[in-house]
Amino acid sequence: MPKLDSFTLEIKTGARPGPEKPIFNINGFPLEFEALEGATAPGETLKAVGNVFSFPHALALIGPAEGSAPWDIESVRATYQCANSEPYTVMMGAVTLDDESNLNVWHEPPPPTFDV
Amino acid sequence: MPSWFKKVFSGGDGRAPEPAPAPIPASRPAPAPAPRPAAPKAFDFGDGRPKIRKVISAPIIVPEEERSSYSAEIRIKAQVDKDGRSCRFMLDRPIFEGLSAWFPEKRWTKDASLLAEKLFGVAGVGTVLLHDTTITIARAEGNNRGWKDIATEAGVLIREDLKSGAPAVSDAFRTGIPPEAEIRRRIQTVLDLEINPGIASHSGVVTLERVEGNSVYLTMGGGCQGCAASSITLRQGIHTAFRRAVPEVGAIYDETDHKSGSNPYFKELPAGMMA
Numbered sequence: 001m002p003k004l005d006s007f008t009l010e011i012k013t014g015a016r017p018g019p020e021k022p023i024f025n026i027n028g029f030p031l032e033f034e035a036l037e038g039a040t041a042p043g044e045t046l047k048a049v050g051n052v053f054s055f056p057h058a059l060a061l062i063g064p065a066e067g068s069a070p071w072d073i074e075s076v077r078a079t080y081q082c083a084n085s086e087p088y089t090v091m092m093g094a095v096t097l098d099d100e101s102n103l104n105v106w107h108e109p110p111p112p113t114f115d116v
Numbered sequence: 117m118p119s120w121f122k123k124v125f126s127g128g129d130g131r132a133p134e135p136a137p138a139p140i141p142a143s144r145p146a147p148a149p150a151p152r153p154a155a156p157k158a159f160d161f162g163d164g165r166p167k168i169r170k171v172i173s174a175p176i177i178v179p180e181e182e183r184s185s186y187s188a189e190i191r192i193k194a195q196v197d198k199d200g201r202s203c204r205f206m207l208d209r210p211i212f213e214g215l216s217a218w219f220p221e222k223r224w225t226k227d228a229s230l231l232a233e234k235l236f237g238v239a240g241v242g243t244v245l246l247h248d249t250t251i252t253i254a255r256a257e258g259n260n261r262g263w264k265d266i267a268t269e270a271g272v273l274i275r276e277d278l279k280s281g282a283p284a285v286s287d288a289f290r291t292g293i294p295p296e297a298e299i300r301r302r303i304q305t306v307l308d309l310e311i312n313p314g315i316a317s318h319s320g321v322v323t324l325e326r327v328e329g330n331s332v333y334l335t336m337g338g339g340c341q342g343c344a345a346s347s348i349t350l351r352q353g354i355h356t357a358f359r360r361a362v363p364e365v366g367a368i369y370d371e372t373d374h375k376s377g378s379n380p381y382f383k384e385l386p387a388g389m390m391a
Contacts, residue, residue, distance in 0.1 A: 060171050076174060092174035102169045104373070107176070113195045114264070116205065116271030 002082035002109060004052045006034075009061065009105060010079075012045045014072030014094065018064060024050050025060045025102060040071070059106035063097035070098040078105055085109065173373045190275050194267040202254040203263050205274060209249065211284045215293060215329040216247035216366025218359075228289040231277040238269045246284060247331060247367045293330045293364045300327045306361045311354055322354060331367040332358060 011018070018040035023032050033048040040046050052059070064071050076092040090107040097103055191208040211231075219225050220243050222236035232244045235253065242256035253270060255261075277284055294302075303324055311322055318338075325333045336350070350370050358365050 058171070063169065073174070075177070091177040093177050095172060095174035097172070100169055102171050104171050104173045111195050111198060113193045113206075114267070116192045116194045116267045 001055050001057070002085060004054065004056045004059070004106075005081045005083055006049060006051045006053075007059070007081065007105070008079045009048045009050070010045055010077040011040065011048065011061075012074040012076075013040045013042055014074040014096075015042055016069055016072040016096075017041050018046075018071035018073070018097070019068070022046070022048065023062050024048075024105070025058070025062050026050075026052055026054065027057050027059075030062060042072075056106045059104070060102035061097070061105050063101045063103070064099050066099045068099055070096050072096050073103070076103070076105065078107065080107075080109070082109065190278050192271050192274060194263070194271070196263045200255070200263070202252055203267055205251040205253070205267070205270065207249045207251070207274070207278070209278065211249065211251060211274075211278070212246045213248060215285070215290065216245065216331045217285050217289060218246075218366050219244045227286060229285045230282070231273065231284045234273045234277070235270055238266055238273070240266045241270070245367055252367075294362070296327045296329065299330055299332070299362055299365065300324065302362045303327065303332055303358060303365070306357050310357055314353070315349065320349075325371055329366070330364055331369065332365055333369050333371050336370060336372045 011022070020040065021032070021036060022040065023030050025031070031050065033050050035049040036046060037048075038044055038046040061076075073095050075094065077089060078092065079087055079089045081087045088109050092103075092105075095103060193206045195204045195206065196202075197204070217229060217232070219229065219232045219236070222233060225233035225236065225244075229244075229246065232246065235241055235244050235251075240256055240259040240261035241253050242259070243254040245252040245254075251270075251274060253266065255266075283290075307322055307324055315322065320336065321338045323335050323337060325335055327333070334354070347370075350368075355368055358368055
């Protein structure tokens, strides 16, 4: 598992809005994003940067607060900057987070490919 | 009794013992036990959110430009898995459309696949799996030949086979594959009678998600999810049992998201343990 320095999520919200300031969970501990740009209103995109500097055994975007309406996410574009390596990007599709769920946003770097 | 003995074994210092506490009158209520200190809360977000949530996954979207497409030139990409045990060749066209064929040894290729037979001729090849647009080669036991060398040789053979236009897998093999419903029934029987009772002691459970053609997709839950040994269980136990029960099964895939679930990998910290 590589050491994750930081990651950027570009979250496009679907029909139902999400929390104004989402937070994430690294290895079981909640943390705030360092920088938030944009919004989680329907149709809008929020860009959030999280600093980790650790080994991400579990990395999740925390769903809406208890009692809040579900959050429709249309897509998430995650870019990971791991130590001593080039950044890589993973695209995730539609998902709905409710007040009892978090979204796994950790995806290991894809194995390299070569032409034969 | 000597005084020194009394001093040592009475638990006192030789002075007169303290008077015993007066008995509690029957009418007096029993004193309430001292309140135990509350266990520290782990993962308290401070805003009323539940501490343990289910972790779900969103589908991964493969960018359009990375998808295979037909072209005049046969394109083959090779991808070595993380532990270096196998190499997957991704082709830009089907090699065995919708179906899969697994060959653990060269002798299994007889009358089944000329391509697989040729691939076994490449030094270092241990097993061959043909599935739709992919070919997966596992390294032979004890062989340390570099994957680049193996892949280069294998790539030449795969190209030759595709250019020849002949089917990579014989019709006899294809027609011998049982219907999906039959494979599903037999695999489910193996799960119910053999595998799940065996891994129940580890609180594990294996679920048959679907059968596509003769390819089996399963998920591992309970104690198996997130378990570091799950891949060994899959390779050594489940694969063997499935193939014994249904020899026509080709690919077997574990679709478990080992990072999702109620609380994969990480457990709630014991009371008192700080973050």
